[in-house]
Amino acid sequence: MSTPARRRLMRDFKRLQEDPPTGVSGAPTDNNIMIWNAVIFGPHDTPFEDGTFKLTIEFTEEYPNKPPAVRFVSHMFHPNVYADGGICLDILQNRWSPTYDVSAILTSIQSLLSDPNPNSPANSMAAQLYKENRREYEKRVKACVEQSFID
Amino acid sequence: MGDEAKNSSTTTEDVPQLNQDELIMAQQRQIEKEISESIPLVGELESILLLEHEYSNDTVYQEKVRNLSLKYSSIRRTRPDGNCFFRAFSFAYIERLLDKKEEFKAFYQKAEKSKDVLVELGFQQFTVEDFYDTYLDVLKRVGDIENTEEAKAELYTLFNDQGYSDYMVVYLRLLTSGQLQKEKDFYSCFIEGHRTVEDFCHQEVEPMYKESDHIHIIAACAALGTGVRVIYMDRGTGKAVTEHDLPEGCIPSVHLLYRPGHYDILYPV
Numbered sequence: 001m002s003t004p005a006r007r008r009l010m011r012d013f014k015r016l017q018e019d020p021p022t023g024v025s026g027a028p029t030d031n032n033i034m035i036w037n038a039v040i041f042g043p044h045d046t047p048f049e050d051g052t053f054k055l056t057i058e059f060t061e062e063y064p065n066k067p068p069a070v071r072f073v074s075h076m077f078h079p080n081v082y083a084d085g086g087i088c089l090d091i092l093q094n095r096w097s098p099t100y101d102v103s104a105i106l107t108s109i110q111s112l113l114s115d116p117n118p119n120s121p122a123n124s125m126a127a128q129l130y131k132e133n134r135r136e137y138e139k140r141v142k143a144c145v146e147q148s149f150i151d
Numbered sequence: 152m153g154d155e156a157k158n159s160s161t162t163t164e165d166v167p168q169l170n171q172d173e174l175i176m177a178q179q180r181q182i183e184k185e186i187s188e189s190i191p192l193v194g195e196l197e198s199i200l201l202l203e204h205e206y207s208n209d210t211v212y213q214e215k216v217r218n219l220s221l222k223y224s225s226i227r228r229t230r231p232d233g234n235c236f237f238r239a240f241s242f243a244y245i246e247r248l249l250d251k252k253e254e255f256k257a258f259y260q261k262a263e264k265s266k267d268v269l270v271e272l273g274f275q276q277f278t279v280e281d282f283y284d285t286y287l288d289v290l291k292r293v294g295d296i297e298n299t300e301e302a303k304a305e306l307y308t309l310f311n312d313q314g315y316s317d318y319m320v321v322y323l324r325l326l327t328s329g330q331l332q333k334e335k336d337f338y339s340c341f342i343e344g345h346r347t348v349e350d351f352c353h354q355e356v357e358p359m360y361k362e363s364d365h366i367h368i369i370a371a372c373a374a375l376g377t378g379v380r381v382i383y384m385d386r387g388t389g390k391a392v393t394e395h396d397l398p399e400g401c402i403p404s405v406h407l408l409y410r411p412g413h414y415d416i417l418y419p420v
Contacts, residue, residue, distance in 0.1 A: 004314040097357040
């Protein structure tokens with residue numbers, strides 16, 4: 001059964017394999033192209049360095065006209081990540097454009113790890129520490145990095 | 152010591168923060184679902200006088216509908232989902248071109264070249280291609296049908312198939328964005344706030360469901376090389392509806408009825 005969404009996801013997958021961006025990877029789950037697993041490696045020179053953070057991406061038949069639901073499975077401590085792993089990122093909400101693909105989504109989340117936006121917090125504790133106590137913030141992030149090895 | 156214990160607990164900060172974005176988006180999806188179940192993407196042709204029923208208690212509007220009926224015989228409604236201008240414009244323009252085979256051919260040839268123009272402007276080839284292929288596929292399918300009425304029926308069917316219809320909207324949005332960026336010196340004067348033309352395109356033109364303003368309409372017309380007449384019908388004074396040709400002085404190929412927040416297609420007498 002080929003729908004525009006499924007056809008497009010096959011293309012996204014092909015592109016991700018042929019031209020993989022550094023530090024991210026993703027693939028559909030075995031029996032469902034509408035649900036993907038992805039991994040983002042913590043960017044260098046950030047407290048997330050060395051972490052391997054797992055995510056799930058759930059698409060609807062409205063993709064790419066509507067963004068997928070992206071969620072961290074690994075426990076995260078980040079100003080823009082909710083307790084349930086949901087991500088507060090404009091391109092996944094009201095600034096989504098159908099010209100984005102999975103590759104663009106994952107690289108945008110990767111740069112969100114490097115550059116949090118503490119003014120639009122999903123985790124107010126993380127946002128506050130990020131602004132006021134960077135050392136403690138980094139300590140908490142490093143704990144997530146270590147946790148990510150076990151997950 | 153007590154503070155230490157509080158800080159190292161992993162659960163306290165997790166509890167209070169609800170994922171507001173998801174709640175808002177879920178509510179939005181519910182509203183969209185209700186609209187989509189009741190109104191087709193592109194409706195059937197209806198008599199213009201049926202509009203009077205909508206305003207049975209409203210003499211201002213009734214008067215205006217009668218005024219409208221002097222010039223227009225029918226109306227075709229579109230779903231109010233934020234894409235109505237792009238969907239109405241795209242449908243109505245192609246429908247009209249089907250009556251004029253030569254103009255359709257020229258339009259098709261221009262459409263064939265449009266992807267390269269977008270890629271040159273910096274759009275990502277990989278994603279643009281997906282929409283472009285569907286756009287050309289639709290044009291080819293309706294263009295290949297000899298009989299004009301059958302071609303129009305096929306156009307109607309394709310525009311009511313969400314997959315095709317939305318891709319037609321996306322591609323016109325991309326063409327409009329391309330046009331704005333190509334002529335950014337000109338268009339930048341019309342953009343409110345401190346936004347660049349590129350930002351405006353990313354935020355207000357390319358995303359689906361974002362409503363259209365004058366600037367979208369002018370750029371979309373320039374991108375397709377045509378003009379529209381917009382008929383404004385609101386509670387303003389006077390018995391007559393107001394007309395605007397965009398761009399000014401054009402010979403309009405498409406007529407749209409604008410009621411605050413929404414566009415439908417009009418058919419002249």
